[in-house]
Amino acid sequence: MGGCMSDSQDTTDRNVEREIEKDKKQDTRAHKLLLLGAGGSGKSTFFKQLKAIHGEGHNDREKEGFKRQIHGQVVESIQLLIRQCKTVTKDPLPGIKDEDDEPFGNDDLDDARLSNSLKVEMTETEIAQFKIAKEFDQSCQYLLEIHGSRSALTEQLVTHVKSLWNECPAIQAMFEHRNKIGIPDSSAFFFNDIERIGRSDYTPDHKDIVLARYRTTGMTEKEFHIKDAVFKVLDVGGQRNERKKWIHFFDGVTAVLFVVSLTCYDEVPFEDVTDLAADVTLMNSMLESIKVFEDTLDFECFQKTGFILFFNKADLMQEKIKRVPITNAFPNYKGPQEFKPSVDYISKYFLSLNRVPEREMLLRFFFEYVLFVNYW
Protein backbone atom coordinates (compact mmCIF):
# COMPACT_ATOMS: atom_id res chain seq x y z
CA MET A 1 0.00 0.00 0.00
CA GLY A 2 2.82 2.29 1.05
CA GLY A 3 4.72 1.40 -2.11
CA CYS A 4 1.66 2.03 -4.19
CA MET A 5 1.20 5.48 -2.66
CA SER A 6 4.87 6.20 -3.18
CA ASP A 7 4.64 5.18 -6.85
CA SER A 8 1.66 7.38 -7.43
CA GLN A 9 3.45 10.18 -5.57
CA ASP A 10 6.48 9.73 -7.81
CA THR A 11 4.34 9.87 -10.92
CA THR A 12 2.67 13.06 -9.70
CA ASP A 13 6.05 14.57 -8.85
CA ARG A 14 7.40 13.67 -12.28
CA ASN A 15 4.35 15.18 -13.96
CA VAL A 16 4.71 18.38 -11.98
CA GLU A 17 8.43 18.56 -12.80
CA ARG A 18 7.66 17.97 -16.47
CA GLU A 19 5.10 20.78 -16.40
CA ILE A 20 7.60 23.12 -14.73
CA GLU A 21 10.27 22.24 -17.32
CA LYS A 22 7.79 22.81 -20.12
CA ASP A 23 6.86 26.22 -18.70
CA LYS A 24 10.54 27.11 -18.29
CA LYS A 25 11.29 26.17 -21.90
CA GLN A 26 8.32 28.15 -23.13
CA ASP A 27 9.41 31.09 -21.03
CA THR A 28 12.93 31.10 -22.47
CA ARG A 29 11.54 30.67 -25.98
CA ALA A 30 9.27 33.70 -25.61
CA HIS A 31 10.52 36.98 -27.01
CA LYS A 32 10.00 39.70 -24.47
CA LEU A 33 8.85 42.90 -26.17
CA LEU A 34 8.61 46.04 -24.12
CA LEU A 35 6.21 48.76 -25.22
CA LEU A 36 7.62 52.13 -24.21
CA GLY A 37 6.85 55.75 -25.06
CA ALA A 38 5.67 58.98 -23.49
CA GLY A 39 2.13 59.34 -22.15
CA GLY A 40 -0.56 59.45 -24.84
CA SER A 41 1.68 58.02 -27.57
CA GLY A 42 -0.64 55.04 -28.14
CA LYS A 43 1.10 52.12 -26.45
CA SER A 44 -2.09 50.68 -24.99
CA THR A 45 -3.92 51.23 -28.27
CA PHE A 46 -1.22 49.17 -29.97
CA PHE A 47 -1.64 46.55 -27.25
CA LYS A 48 -5.42 46.46 -27.85
CA GLN A 49 -4.78 46.03 -31.57
CA LEU A 50 -2.41 43.15 -30.92
CA LYS A 51 -5.01 41.50 -28.75
CA ALA A 52 -7.68 41.92 -31.41
CA ILE A 53 -5.51 40.63 -34.27
CA HIS A 54 -3.19 38.06 -32.69
CA GLY A 55 -4.94 37.33 -29.41
CA GLU A 56 -8.37 36.03 -28.53
CA GLY A 57 -10.03 39.40 -29.12
CA HIS A 58 -12.15 41.18 -26.54
CA ASN A 59 -14.82 39.26 -24.65
CA ASP A 60 -18.19 40.63 -23.51
CA ARG A 61 -16.91 41.55 -20.09
CA GLU A 62 -14.03 43.51 -21.56
CA LYS A 63 -16.40 45.23 -23.95
CA GLU A 64 -18.51 46.25 -20.95
CA GLY A 65 -15.32 47.70 -19.45
CA PHE A 66 -14.59 49.65 -22.64
CA LYS A 67 -18.17 50.92 -22.63
CA ARG A 68 -17.59 52.39 -19.17
CA GLN A 69 -14.35 53.95 -20.33
CA ILE A 70 -15.99 55.51 -23.38
CA HIS A 71 -18.84 56.89 -21.30
CA GLY A 72 -16.25 58.19 -18.84
CA GLN A 73 -14.26 59.83 -21.60
CA VAL A 74 -17.38 61.63 -22.84
CA VAL A 75 -18.28 62.95 -19.38
CA GLU A 76 -14.72 63.91 -18.49
CA SER A 77 -14.13 65.69 -21.81
CA ILE A 78 -17.34 67.71 -21.74
CA GLN A 79 -16.76 68.68 -18.09
CA LEU A 80 -13.25 69.84 -18.95
CA LEU A 81 -14.50 71.87 -21.92
CA ILE A 82 -17.11 73.61 -19.76
CA ARG A 83 -14.65 74.32 -16.93
CA GLN A 84 -12.04 75.72 -19.30
CA CYS A 85 -14.62 78.00 -20.95
CA LYS A 86 -15.67 79.24 -17.51
CA THR A 87 -12.04 79.74 -16.42
CA VAL A 88 -11.16 81.78 -19.50
CA THR A 89 -14.27 83.96 -19.33
CA LYS A 90 -14.12 84.12 -15.51
CA ASP A 91 -17.81 83.19 -15.41
CA PRO A 92 -18.98 81.51 -12.23
CA LEU A 93 -19.76 77.85 -12.53
CA PRO A 94 -23.56 77.56 -12.66
CA GLY A 95 -25.25 76.34 -9.52
CA ILE A 96 -21.99 76.05 -7.59
CA LYS A 97 -21.88 78.38 -4.64
CA ASP A 98 -18.90 76.87 -2.88
CA GLU A 99 -16.78 79.72 -1.54
CA ASP A 100 -13.72 77.51 -1.85
CA ASP A 101 -14.06 77.63 -5.61
CA GLU A 102 -13.45 81.36 -5.63
CA PRO A 103 -10.07 82.34 -7.01
CA PHE A 104 -7.36 83.42 -4.62
CA GLY A 105 -5.78 86.77 -4.08
CA ASN A 106 -2.18 87.01 -5.27
CA ASP A 107 -0.87 87.12 -1.73
CA ASP A 108 -2.24 83.66 -1.10
CA LEU A 109 -0.35 82.00 -3.89
CA ASP A 110 3.36 81.64 -4.00
CA ASP A 111 3.35 78.61 -6.23
CA ALA A 112 3.72 79.57 -9.87
CA ARG A 113 2.07 76.36 -11.07
CA LEU A 114 -1.04 77.15 -9.12
CA SER A 115 -1.29 80.78 -10.12
CA ASN A 116 -0.66 79.85 -13.74
CA SER A 117 -3.91 77.92 -13.80
CA LEU A 118 -5.84 81.07 -13.07
CA LYS A 119 -4.46 83.49 -15.60
CA VAL A 120 -5.08 83.56 -19.31
CA GLU A 121 -3.61 86.36 -21.37
CA MET A 122 -6.08 87.04 -24.18
CA THR A 123 -7.86 89.95 -25.81
CA GLU A 124 -11.50 90.63 -24.98
CA THR A 125 -12.58 89.42 -28.42
CA GLU A 126 -10.64 86.18 -28.03
CA ILE A 127 -12.17 85.61 -24.63
CA ALA A 128 -15.70 86.31 -25.90
CA GLN A 129 -15.66 83.28 -28.22
CA PHE A 130 -15.50 81.02 -25.15
CA LYS A 131 -18.50 82.55 -23.40
CA ILE A 132 -21.17 79.91 -22.96
CA ALA A 133 -24.62 81.43 -23.53
CA LYS A 134 -27.12 81.51 -20.64
CA GLU A 135 -29.41 79.05 -22.41
CA PHE A 136 -26.85 76.30 -21.71
CA ASP A 137 -26.65 76.97 -17.97
CA GLN A 138 -28.89 74.04 -17.12
CA SER A 139 -26.83 71.63 -19.24
CA CYS A 140 -23.57 72.90 -17.75
CA GLN A 141 -24.90 72.60 -14.23
CA TYR A 142 -26.23 69.10 -14.84
CA LEU A 143 -22.95 67.88 -16.32
CA LEU A 144 -20.69 69.52 -13.75
CA GLU A 145 -22.67 68.01 -10.93
CA ILE A 146 -21.80 64.49 -12.04
CA HIS A 147 -19.28 63.08 -9.61
CA GLY A 148 -17.14 60.14 -10.58
CA SER A 149 -16.78 60.31 -14.32
CA ARG A 150 -17.68 56.65 -14.90
CA SER A 151 -21.43 57.29 -14.82
CA ALA A 152 -23.63 55.54 -17.34
CA LEU A 153 -24.92 57.77 -20.11
CA THR A 154 -28.57 58.39 -19.25
CA GLU A 155 -31.02 59.82 -21.73
CA GLN A 156 -30.86 63.17 -19.96
CA LEU A 157 -27.06 63.19 -19.98
CA VAL A 158 -27.02 62.40 -23.69
CA THR A 159 -29.41 65.28 -24.37
CA HIS A 160 -27.24 67.77 -22.47
CA VAL A 161 -23.99 66.62 -24.12
CA LYS A 162 -25.63 66.69 -27.54
CA SER A 163 -27.00 70.16 -27.01
CA LEU A 164 -23.68 71.61 -25.85
CA TRP A 165 -21.64 69.85 -28.54
CA ASN A 166 -23.95 70.66 -31.45
CA GLU A 167 -25.36 74.03 -30.51
CA CYS A 168 -22.86 75.82 -28.30
CA PRO A 169 -20.13 77.61 -30.34
CA ALA A 170 -18.02 78.22 -27.21
CA ILE A 171 -17.63 74.48 -26.62
CA GLN A 172 -16.63 73.93 -30.25
CA ALA A 173 -14.18 76.84 -30.01
CA MET A 174 -12.64 75.39 -26.87
CA PHE A 175 -12.38 71.95 -28.48
CA GLU A 176 -10.19 73.52 -31.18
CA HIS A 177 -7.65 74.07 -28.37
CA ARG A 178 -7.80 70.47 -27.16
CA ASN A 179 -4.05 70.16 -27.68
CA LYS A 180 -3.52 72.54 -24.75
CA ILE A 181 -6.12 71.26 -22.34
CA GLY A 182 -5.58 67.52 -22.60
CA ILE A 183 -8.73 66.45 -24.42
CA PRO A 184 -8.24 63.41 -26.66
CA ASP A 185 -8.93 63.84 -30.39
CA SER A 186 -11.24 60.83 -30.28
CA SER A 187 -13.70 62.63 -27.97
CA ALA A 188 -15.10 64.37 -31.09
CA PHE A 189 -15.89 60.97 -32.57
CA PHE A 190 -17.80 59.96 -29.43
CA PHE A 191 -19.57 63.33 -29.14
CA ASN A 192 -20.72 63.05 -32.75
CA ASP A 193 -21.97 59.54 -32.10
CA ILE A 194 -23.44 60.25 -28.68
CA GLU A 195 -26.87 58.81 -29.47
CA ARG A 196 -25.43 55.47 -30.54
CA ILE A 197 -23.07 55.14 -27.61
CA GLY A 198 -25.74 56.33 -25.18
CA ARG A 199 -28.20 53.58 -26.10
CA SER A 200 -28.84 51.05 -23.34
CA ASP A 201 -27.98 48.14 -25.66
CA TYR A 202 -24.78 49.77 -26.89
CA THR A 203 -21.77 47.48 -27.30
CA PRO A 204 -18.50 49.05 -28.43
CA ASP A 205 -17.27 47.91 -31.83
CA HIS A 206 -13.63 47.54 -32.81
CA LYS A 207 -13.21 51.20 -33.78
CA ASP A 208 -14.78 52.39 -30.50
CA ILE A 209 -12.45 50.14 -28.51
CA VAL A 210 -9.37 51.37 -30.33
CA LEU A 211 -10.41 55.00 -29.90
CA ALA A 212 -11.27 54.73 -26.19
CA ARG A 213 -8.66 56.64 -24.22
CA TYR A 214 -7.58 56.02 -20.65
CA ARG A 215 -4.31 56.48 -18.84
CA THR A 216 -2.44 53.26 -18.15
CA THR A 217 -0.99 52.65 -14.74
CA GLY A 218 1.38 49.86 -13.75
CA MET A 219 2.08 47.04 -16.18
CA THR A 220 0.00 44.60 -18.19
CA GLU A 221 1.57 41.55 -19.76
CA LYS A 222 0.22 39.28 -22.46
CA GLU A 223 1.54 36.41 -24.50
CA PHE A 224 0.90 36.23 -28.23
CA HIS A 225 1.53 33.23 -30.45
CA ILE A 226 2.28 34.31 -33.97
CA LYS A 227 3.09 31.41 -36.29
CA ASP A 228 5.71 29.42 -34.34
CA ALA A 229 6.98 32.30 -32.27
CA VAL A 230 5.86 33.29 -28.79
CA PHE A 231 5.91 36.97 -27.87
CA LYS A 232 5.47 38.28 -24.38
CA VAL A 233 4.40 41.91 -24.72
CA LEU A 234 4.54 44.28 -21.76
CA ASP A 235 2.42 47.42 -21.81
CA VAL A 236 3.27 50.12 -19.28
CA GLY A 237 2.10 53.59 -18.28
CA GLY A 238 3.88 56.48 -20.02
CA GLN A 239 3.19 59.44 -17.73
CA ARG A 240 6.14 60.87 -15.78
CA ASN A 241 5.41 59.17 -12.47
CA GLU A 242 4.74 55.87 -14.26
CA ARG A 243 8.11 56.01 -16.00
CA LYS A 244 9.81 55.63 -12.63
CA LYS A 245 8.55 52.02 -12.68
CA TRP A 246 10.00 51.11 -16.08
CA ILE A 247 13.33 49.93 -14.72
CA HIS A 248 11.60 46.89 -13.19
CA PHE A 249 10.78 45.53 -16.65
CA PHE A 250 14.15 45.89 -18.37
CA ASP A 251 15.49 42.43 -17.63
CA GLY A 252 15.76 40.04 -20.61
CA VAL A 253 14.14 42.29 -23.18
CA THR A 254 14.41 41.06 -26.78
CA ALA A 255 13.31 44.34 -28.34
CA VAL A 256 11.89 47.68 -27.30
CA LEU A 257 8.84 48.86 -29.21
CA PHE A 258 9.04 52.61 -28.78
CA VAL A 259 5.82 54.39 -29.72
CA VAL A 260 5.75 58.05 -30.78
CA SER A 261 2.63 60.00 -31.61
CA LEU A 262 3.22 62.00 -34.81
CA THR A 263 0.59 64.56 -33.85
CA CYS A 264 1.90 65.46 -30.42
CA TYR A 265 4.22 68.26 -31.54
CA ASP A 266 1.69 70.89 -30.46
CA GLU A 267 0.15 68.99 -27.53
CA VAL A 268 0.80 69.89 -23.91
CA PRO A 269 1.86 66.83 -21.87
CA PHE A 270 -0.82 65.64 -19.47
CA GLU A 271 1.23 66.65 -16.41
CA ASP A 272 1.64 70.24 -17.64
CA VAL A 273 -1.94 70.90 -18.73
CA THR A 274 -3.29 74.04 -17.10
CA ASP A 275 -5.19 76.26 -19.50
CA LEU A 276 -5.08 78.04 -22.85
CA ALA A 277 -2.13 80.15 -21.71
CA ALA A 278 0.18 77.18 -22.24
CA ASP A 279 3.02 77.83 -24.69
CA VAL A 280 3.34 74.70 -26.83
CA THR A 281 6.71 75.76 -28.21
CA LEU A 282 8.25 75.63 -24.73
CA MET A 283 6.89 72.24 -23.79
CA ASN A 284 5.04 69.76 -25.94
CA SER A 285 4.68 66.00 -25.98
CA MET A 286 7.07 65.60 -28.94
CA LEU A 287 9.88 67.20 -26.92
CA GLU A 288 8.89 64.91 -24.08
CA SER A 289 8.98 61.88 -26.42
CA ILE A 290 12.45 62.83 -27.65
CA LYS A 291 13.70 63.16 -24.08
CA VAL A 292 12.18 59.80 -23.08
CA PHE A 293 13.62 58.14 -26.19
CA GLU A 294 17.11 59.52 -25.49
CA ASP A 295 16.93 58.39 -21.86
CA THR A 296 15.79 54.91 -22.90
CA LEU A 297 18.59 54.54 -25.46
CA ASP A 298 21.10 55.46 -22.78
CA PHE A 299 20.22 52.60 -20.45
CA GLU A 300 23.21 50.28 -20.14
CA CYS A 301 21.02 47.17 -20.49
CA PHE A 302 19.68 48.37 -23.88
CA GLN A 303 23.03 48.97 -25.60
CA LYS A 304 22.63 45.79 -27.63
CA THR A 305 18.84 45.64 -27.69
CA GLY A 306 16.97 46.17 -30.94
CA PHE A 307 14.50 49.06 -31.14
CA ILE A 308 11.41 49.32 -33.28
CA LEU A 309 10.22 52.89 -33.57
CA PHE A 310 6.47 53.04 -34.12
CA PHE A 311 5.24 56.35 -35.46
CA ASN A 312 1.60 56.43 -34.54
CA LYS A 313 -1.40 58.53 -35.67
CA ALA A 314 0.04 59.16 -39.15
CA ASP A 315 -3.49 59.63 -40.52
CA LEU A 316 -4.21 62.42 -38.01
CA MET A 317 -0.84 63.98 -38.77
CA GLN A 318 -1.82 64.25 -42.45
CA GLU A 319 -4.64 66.56 -41.39
CA LYS A 320 -2.80 68.43 -38.66
CA ILE A 321 0.21 69.32 -40.79
CA LYS A 322 -2.06 71.47 -42.98
CA ARG A 323 -2.77 73.71 -39.98
CA VAL A 324 0.21 73.36 -37.65
CA PRO A 325 3.88 73.19 -38.69
CA ILE A 326 6.27 70.86 -36.89
CA THR A 327 8.51 73.80 -36.00
CA ASN A 328 6.81 73.85 -32.58
CA ALA A 329 9.03 70.93 -31.68
CA PHE A 330 11.66 71.13 -34.43
CA PRO A 331 12.58 74.82 -34.82
CA ASN A 332 15.42 73.93 -37.22
CA TYR A 333 13.09 72.33 -39.74
CA LYS A 334 13.16 74.42 -42.93
CA GLY A 335 11.22 72.12 -45.27
CA PRO A 336 7.70 72.61 -46.61
CA GLN A 337 4.68 72.31 -44.33
CA GLU A 338 3.74 68.97 -45.85
CA PHE A 339 3.23 65.49 -44.54
CA LYS A 340 5.99 63.46 -46.19
CA PRO A 341 8.96 65.81 -45.67
CA SER A 342 7.83 66.52 -42.10
CA VAL A 343 7.56 62.82 -41.21
CA ASP A 344 10.90 62.21 -42.93
CA TYR A 345 12.49 64.85 -40.77
CA ILE A 346 10.94 63.54 -37.55
CA SER A 347 11.92 59.92 -38.21
CA LYS A 348 15.49 60.87 -39.17
CA TYR A 349 15.73 63.03 -36.08
CA PHE A 350 14.76 60.10 -33.86
CA LEU A 351 17.17 57.76 -35.67
CA SER A 352 19.99 60.27 -35.22
CA LEU A 353 19.62 59.98 -31.45
CA ASN A 354 20.98 56.46 -31.58
CA ARG A 355 24.69 56.68 -30.80
CA VAL A 356 25.31 52.92 -31.04
CA PRO A 357 25.59 52.15 -34.78
CA GLU A 358 25.43 48.36 -34.34
CA ARG A 359 22.12 48.59 -32.52
CA GLU A 360 19.28 47.58 -34.82
CA MET A 361 16.66 50.29 -35.35
CA LEU A 362 13.50 49.67 -37.36
CA LEU A 363 10.81 52.14 -38.35
CA ARG A 364 7.10 51.44 -38.62
CA PHE A 365 4.11 53.71 -39.24
CA PHE A 366 0.48 53.50 -38.23
CA PHE A 367 -2.30 54.79 -40.46
CA GLU A 368 -5.76 54.60 -39.01
CA TYR A 369 -4.45 51.90 -36.72
CA VAL A 370 -3.06 49.84 -39.57
CA LEU A 371 0.66 49.14 -39.60
CA PHE A 372 2.86 50.14 -42.55
CA VAL A 373 6.56 49.64 -43.13
CA ASN A 374 6.62 52.90 -45.11
CA TYR A 375 4.20 55.79 -45.21
CA TRP A 376 4.22 56.53 -48.93
Next chain:
Amino acid sequence: HFKHTYTVRVKYCLERIYICAARVMTGQEYDVLFQNRYASLLNATFLRSLPDCLEDSLGREYLFRFLVQSFSGDLISFYERFKDFRGAVTESERKQIGSRLVMEFLTPDAKRELMISQDIKNKIMIKWKKIENKAKEIPADIFDPLYEWMITTIQDNSWLLFKSTLENLHISV
Protein backbone atom coordinates in the same frame (compact mmCIF):
# COMPACT_ATOMS: atom_id res chain seq x y z
CA HIS B 1 11.98 39.66 -0.76
CA PHE B 2 9.15 37.13 -1.06
CA LYS B 3 6.85 39.45 0.86
CA HIS B 4 7.02 41.96 -1.99
CA THR B 5 6.99 39.68 -5.01
CA TYR B 6 4.51 36.85 -4.58
CA THR B 7 1.52 36.88 -6.89
CA VAL B 8 -2.23 36.56 -6.35
CA ARG B 9 -1.97 32.99 -7.66
CA VAL B 10 0.64 32.10 -5.02
CA LYS B 11 -1.41 33.79 -2.29
CA TYR B 12 -4.55 31.92 -3.28
CA CYS B 13 -2.83 28.53 -3.55
CA LEU B 14 -1.06 28.92 -0.20
CA GLU B 15 -4.32 29.88 1.42
CA ARG B 16 -6.00 26.76 0.03
CA ILE B 17 -3.11 24.58 1.20
CA TYR B 18 -3.42 26.20 4.62
CA ILE B 19 -7.13 25.35 4.72
CA CYS B 20 -6.38 21.67 4.05
CA ALA B 21 -3.50 21.59 6.55
CA ALA B 22 -5.58 23.25 9.26
CA ARG B 23 -8.35 20.72 8.69
CA VAL B 24 -5.95 17.76 8.95
CA MET B 25 -4.10 19.11 11.96
CA THR B 26 -7.04 20.30 14.04
CA GLY B 27 -9.65 17.83 12.93
CA GLN B 28 -11.99 20.77 12.57
CA GLU B 29 -13.47 22.33 9.52
CA TYR B 30 -11.71 25.51 8.51
CA ASP B 31 -15.00 27.37 8.40
CA VAL B 32 -15.42 26.71 12.10
CA LEU B 33 -12.00 28.16 12.81
CA PHE B 34 -12.16 31.21 10.58
CA GLN B 35 -15.74 31.42 9.54
CA ASN B 36 -15.90 34.80 7.83
CA ARG B 37 -12.66 34.49 5.95
CA TYR B 38 -13.53 31.01 4.72
CA ALA B 39 -16.96 32.02 3.46
CA SER B 40 -15.58 35.11 1.83
CA LEU B 41 -12.83 33.19 0.05
CA LEU B 42 -15.10 30.46 -1.26
CA ASN B 43 -17.99 32.64 -2.34
CA ALA B 44 -15.80 35.55 -3.44
CA THR B 45 -18.80 37.84 -3.08
CA PHE B 46 -16.37 40.73 -3.01
CA LEU B 47 -15.93 40.25 -6.76
CA ARG B 48 -19.39 41.74 -7.34
CA SER B 49 -17.99 45.24 -7.62
CA LEU B 50 -14.92 47.29 -6.81
CA PRO B 51 -16.55 49.15 -3.89
CA ASP B 52 -17.68 45.76 -2.46
CA CYS B 53 -14.15 44.50 -2.81
CA LEU B 54 -12.69 47.50 -0.99
CA GLU B 55 -15.21 47.06 1.83
CA ASP B 56 -14.33 43.40 2.31
CA SER B 57 -11.09 42.79 4.21
CA LEU B 58 -10.22 39.62 2.29
CA GLY B 59 -11.18 41.25 -1.02
CA ARG B 60 -8.91 44.15 -0.17
CA GLU B 61 -6.06 41.78 0.64
CA TYR B 62 -6.34 40.03 -2.71
CA LEU B 63 -6.87 43.19 -4.72
CA PHE B 64 -3.89 44.88 -3.07
CA ARG B 65 -1.73 41.87 -3.80
CA PHE B 66 -2.82 42.08 -7.44
CA LEU B 67 -2.06 45.80 -7.60
CA VAL B 68 1.42 45.25 -6.16
CA GLN B 69 1.96 42.45 -8.67
CA SER B 70 1.00 44.78 -11.54
CA PHE B 71 3.16 47.65 -10.26
CA SER B 72 0.29 49.82 -9.09
CA GLY B 73 1.12 49.65 -5.41
CA ASP B 74 1.08 53.45 -5.16
CA LEU B 75 -2.72 53.29 -5.37
CA ILE B 76 -2.79 51.18 -2.20
CA SER B 77 -0.54 53.61 -0.35
CA PHE B 78 -2.90 56.40 -1.31
CA TYR B 79 -5.99 54.41 -0.31
CA GLU B 80 -4.55 53.64 3.11
CA ARG B 81 -3.62 57.27 3.75
CA PHE B 82 -7.05 58.38 2.51
CA LYS B 83 -8.80 55.96 4.88
CA ASP B 84 -6.67 57.32 7.75
CA PHE B 85 -7.73 60.84 6.85
CA ARG B 86 -11.40 59.91 6.64
CA GLY B 87 -11.15 58.09 9.97
CA ALA B 88 -9.38 60.94 11.78
CA VAL B 89 -11.35 62.12 14.79
CA THR B 90 -9.75 65.40 15.75
CA GLU B 91 -9.02 68.45 13.64
CA SER B 92 -5.28 68.33 14.38
CA GLU B 93 -5.13 64.65 13.41
CA ARG B 94 -6.94 65.46 10.16
CA LYS B 95 -4.54 68.30 9.46
CA GLN B 96 -1.51 66.15 10.12
CA ILE B 97 -2.65 63.28 7.89
CA GLY B 98 -3.91 65.73 5.26
CA SER B 99 -0.51 67.45 5.10
CA ARG B 100 1.23 64.11 4.61
CA LEU B 101 -1.27 63.18 1.93
CA VAL B 102 -0.63 66.43 0.06
CA MET B 103 3.13 66.05 0.42
CA GLU B 104 3.26 62.41 -0.67
CA PHE B 105 0.68 62.32 -3.43
CA LEU B 106 0.07 65.83 -4.76
CA THR B 107 3.37 67.66 -4.55
CA PRO B 108 5.02 67.90 -7.99
CA ASP B 109 7.78 65.32 -8.45
CA ALA B 110 6.98 63.56 -5.18
CA LYS B 111 7.95 59.88 -5.33
CA ARG B 112 4.31 58.80 -5.28
CA GLU B 113 2.77 61.76 -7.09
CA LEU B 114 -0.62 60.66 -8.40
CA MET B 115 -1.26 60.69 -12.14
CA ILE B 116 -4.13 63.08 -11.67
CA SER B 117 -5.14 66.02 -13.88
CA GLN B 118 -3.84 69.48 -13.00
CA ASP B 119 -7.46 70.58 -12.92
CA ILE B 120 -8.31 68.39 -9.91
CA LYS B 121 -4.90 68.76 -8.33
CA ASN B 122 -4.98 72.56 -8.41
CA LYS B 123 -8.46 72.69 -7.00
CA ILE B 124 -7.48 70.60 -3.99
CA MET B 125 -4.14 72.35 -3.50
CA ILE B 126 -5.80 75.77 -3.55
CA LYS B 127 -8.34 74.62 -0.98
CA TRP B 128 -5.58 73.13 1.16
CA LYS B 129 -3.46 76.28 1.05
CA LYS B 130 -6.49 78.29 2.00
CA ILE B 131 -7.04 76.02 4.99
CA GLU B 132 -3.41 76.27 6.05
CA ASN B 133 -3.19 80.04 5.60
CA LYS B 134 -6.49 80.94 7.16
CA ALA B 135 -6.62 78.11 9.69
CA LYS B 136 -10.04 77.09 8.42
CA GLU B 137 -11.81 73.89 9.37
CA ILE B 138 -10.81 70.99 7.14
CA PRO B 139 -13.73 69.57 5.14
CA ALA B 140 -13.84 65.78 5.50
CA ASP B 141 -14.51 65.41 1.76
CA ILE B 142 -11.59 67.51 0.53
CA PHE B 143 -9.72 64.51 -0.89
CA ASP B 144 -12.79 62.71 -2.24
CA PRO B 145 -11.99 63.63 -5.87
CA LEU B 146 -8.69 61.76 -5.44
CA TYR B 147 -10.56 58.74 -4.14
CA GLU B 148 -12.92 58.89 -7.13
CA TRP B 149 -9.89 59.11 -9.42
CA MET B 150 -8.37 56.06 -7.69
CA ILE B 151 -11.57 54.05 -8.21
CA THR B 152 -11.69 55.03 -11.89
CA THR B 153 -8.03 54.14 -12.36
CA ILE B 154 -8.45 50.71 -10.80
CA GLN B 155 -11.64 50.15 -12.81
CA ASP B 156 -9.92 51.10 -16.07
CA ASN B 157 -6.66 49.28 -15.53
CA SER B 158 -6.94 46.40 -13.12
CA TRP B 159 -10.43 45.42 -12.02
CA LEU B 160 -11.42 43.12 -14.88
CA LEU B 161 -8.03 41.42 -14.95
CA PHE B 162 -8.15 40.91 -11.20
CA LYS B 163 -11.64 39.48 -11.41
CA SER B 164 -10.70 37.07 -14.19
CA THR B 165 -7.56 35.98 -12.34
CA LEU B 166 -9.46 35.09 -9.19
CA GLU B 167 -12.31 33.43 -11.07
CA ASN B 168 -9.83 31.32 -13.04
CA LEU B 169 -8.11 30.28 -9.82
CA HIS B 170 -11.46 29.30 -8.35
CA ILE B 171 -12.18 27.11 -11.33
CA SER B 172 -8.74 25.51 -11.50
CA VAL B 173 -8.42 24.66 -7.78
